[in-house]
Amino acid sequence: MSEFSITPEEAKRIILQWQAQAPKSAYKGGSYPGKEIQNILSQPGCTGMIYYFAQKDDGTMVIVLAGTDANNKVMKDGVLLENSWLCPPICYVNGLDT
Secondary structure, three states: OOOOOOOHHHHHHHHHHHHHHOOOOOOOEEEOOHHHHHHHHOOOOOOEEEEEEEEOOOOOEEEEEEEEOOOOOEOOOOOEEOOOEEEOOOOOOOOOOO
């Protein structure tokens, strides 16, 4: 297990902890197809990823993903992701939050 890993039990506990206090209208999460993540990671010089919490003009909270290089600099001119499949309505059955 790496320093970034947690157990499934811990993941479920902290997800449910957040959802218990979140507004009913809040999104539970979102997902990206693996190929989209690979588009970031396969960029020349990309060694990691960074995410930013962001807000759309309509108030929807989103996450923006970008690649980082070996010096931990954001590859701001590279592939950037934001348009995830939000949950709800696209939620996985038997996910960590169920």
